[in-house]
Amino acid sequence: xxxxxxxxxxxxxxxxxxxxxxxxxxxxxxxxxxxxxxxxxxxxxxxxxxxxxxxxxxxxxxxxxxxxxxxxxxxxxxxxxxxxxxxxxxxxxxxxxxxxxxxxxxxxxxxxxxxxxxxxxxxxxxxxxxxxxxxxxxxxxxxxxxxxxxxxxxxxxxxxxxxxxxxxxxxxxxxxxxxxxxxxxxxxxxxxxxxxxxxxxxxxxxxxxxxxxxxxxxxxxxxxxxxxxxxxxxxxxxxxxxxxxxxxxxxxxxxxxxxxxxxxxxxxxxxxxxxxxxxxxxxxxxxxxxxxxxxxxxxxxxxxxxxxxxxxxxxxxxxxxxxxxxxxxxxxxxxxxxxxxxxxxxxxxxxxxxxxxxxxxxxxxxxxxxxxxxxxxx
Numbered sequence: 001x002x003x004x005x006x007x008x009x010x011x012x013x014x015x016x017x018x019x020x021x022x023x024x025x026x027x028x029x030x031x032x033x034x035x036x037x038x039x040x041x042x043x044x045x046x047x048x049x050x051x052x053x054x055x056x057x058x059x060x061x062x063x064x065x066x067x068x069x070x071x072x073x074x075x076x077x078x079x080x081x082x083x084x085x086x087x088x089x090x091x092x093x094x095x096x097x098x099x100x101x102x103x104x105x106x107x108x109x110x111x112x113x114x115x116x117x118x119x120x121x122x123x124x125x126x127x128x129x130x131x132x133x134x135x136x137x138x139x140x141x142x143x144x145x146x147x148x149x150x151x152x153x154x155x156x157x158x159x160x161x162x163x164x165x166x167x168x169x170x171x172x173x174x175x176x177x178x179x180x181x182x183x184x185x186x187x188x189x190x191x192x193x194x195x196x197x198x199x200x201x202x203x204x205x206x207x208x209x210x211x212x213x214x215x216x217x218x219x220x221x222x223x224x225x226x227x228x229x230x231x232x233x234x235x236x237x238x239x240x241x242x243x244x245x246x247x248x249x250x251x252x253x254x255x256x257x258x259x260x261x262x263x264x265x266x267x268x269x270x271x272x273x274x275x276x277x278x279x280x281x282x283x284x285x286x287x288x289x290x291x292x293x294x295x296x297x298x299x300x301x302x303x304x305x306x307x308x309x310x311x312x313x314x315x316x317x318x319x320x321x322x323x324x325x326x327x328x329x330x331x332x333x334x335x336x337x338x339x340x341x342x343x344x345x346x347x348x349x350x351x352x353x354x355x356x357x358x359x360x361x362x363x364x365x366x367x368x369x370x371x372x373x374x375x376x377x378x
Contacts, residue, residue, distance in 0.1 A: 045091040047099035059104030062097075074104055167193050168352055169343075171224040172200040173242075174235030174335065175211060175327045182323035183356070186363055190355065199224050205237035211327065228342035230349035231356070232310070233324065236332040239273065239310070244280040248309040249339040254350055255308050262358060269318060269360050270311040273336045277303035310338025311357055318360050321367035 057067050063077040078101045085093040102108045121128045127135070168187070172178050178200035187193045201221040204213045225247060232248060242248055255272055278299055285296055313319055314334045319326060326333040337357060343349040 045095045047095045048092075051096050051099050051103075054100065054103050056103060056106055056109065059100050062100040063104060065104070071105065074101070166195050166197045168196040168231070168348070169227060169229040169340075170196065170198045170231045170233070171221075171229035171340070172198075172233040172324070173203050173221045173224070174233070174238045175202060175204045176200075176235060176335070177202075177325040177327065179323040179325075182321060182363065182367070185366075186356065186359065187352075190359065191352070193352075199229075203238055205235075205241070228344060229340045230343040230345070231353050232338045232340050233322075234310070234336045234338075235326060235328065236334055236336070237328075239336050239338075240275060240280045240283065243275050243309050244277050247341055249341045249343075249346065249350075250307040250309065251311075251339065251350075252308050254354070255311075258354065265361070266358050269315070270313060270337075270357055272308040273310040273312050273338070274306045275309055276306045279306075310336040312336050313357075313360070317367065318364055320371075321360065321363040322356070 051062070054062065060067060060069055060074070063069075063074060063081070065073055065077060078097060081097050082094065085097065118128050118130060121130070124132065170183065180198035180200070183198055184196065187196050199220075201217045201224060202214050203217045203221050204211045207213065225242075232242070234242065239248075251272075259267065281296070281299060285293055312334045313322070313336075316326075316333070319333075319335055322335075324335050326335060337353060339346065339349045339353050
């Protein structure tokens with residue numbers, strides 16, 4: 001009674017409003033309760049305990065079937081009895097025949113056997129072998145992701161926290177054999193660099209001599225340039241392409257300082273490499289097909305100005321002392337050493353480039369001690 005009064009008050013109706021208002025409120029409450037009435041949960045009907053204790057043979061006998069009856073015979077009997085008891089709405093009988101069917105079909109014995117094996121089997125981290133097999137079946141991809149994550153995290157830690165960071169990148173592109181041991185030894189002895197990265201790609205440009213090409217060399221050169229190297233080394237046929245693409249720093253001011261501070265002997269070992277984009281168009285672009293010519297931007301007035309983009313080393317032994325054995329025979333066999341325009345530390349890159357160039361005589365002396373016949377025609 002008190003509950004109903006609370007509901008009536010909840011609808012904004014008071015006792016002073018009169019019996020008629022109360023009746024209407026009661027009608028509204030009854031209608032709502034009918035509409036939203038929660039169905040009562042039926043208690044689960046359990047099979048007869050005597051049936052649960054049956055053997056498989058007794059289960060078949062329950063369906064009036066012999067021991068040699070087939071699965072189809074059992075299914076037919078089960079279906080017939082089920083249809084009969086459903087029509088009578090006999091919940092108890094339906095529970096009994098379901099239990100008897102489980103026994104007669106061997107399903108109960110199979111489950112009991114599996115449960116026993118599950119209990120008696122070895123457990124790892126609280127789960128049986130079968131449970132781990134099920135987990136693997138549905139979640140086989142999880143360990144792969146975990147291993148991949150561990151690999152990448154380990155690599156990240158190794159690169160950024162354990163191994164020293166790359167403190168200088170030298171990229172060499174051209175048709176030469178390269179031995180990085182010479183420059184590595186120089187940087188180790190004359191600088192405080194901890195981890196210089198020295199890479200080379202045997203790119204054959206203007207292959208008039210029929211030299212054998214490396215089909216992956218261009219891709220390697222592209223990847224080397226993508227990380228913005230500090231110091232660059234080219235052969236003569238390759239360097240114009242990189243001048244045109246803006247990969248080489250203009251060294252006009254640096255050369256003026258070098259002339260003012262270097263010895264004549266050191267300056268004599270190098271020669272400024274002077275070039276311009278306009279010369280590249282005259283030497284190469286005009287001979288390309290119109291389809292390729294359309295890919296190049298029109299020349300601007302500043303493109304006609306010559307600039308120093310590096311320094312030429314012509315002496316073969318000087319080249320060898322830096323680790324470069326140029327493979328061209330008829331072409332100009334010089335190498336050009338310059339600075340990458342995209343270097344993250346241009347001042348350091350210029351410093352390292354000039355340090356190498358100013359110490360060619362020192363490296364040559366070391367080289368000739370190891371190879372005393374390097375300066376002969378042989």
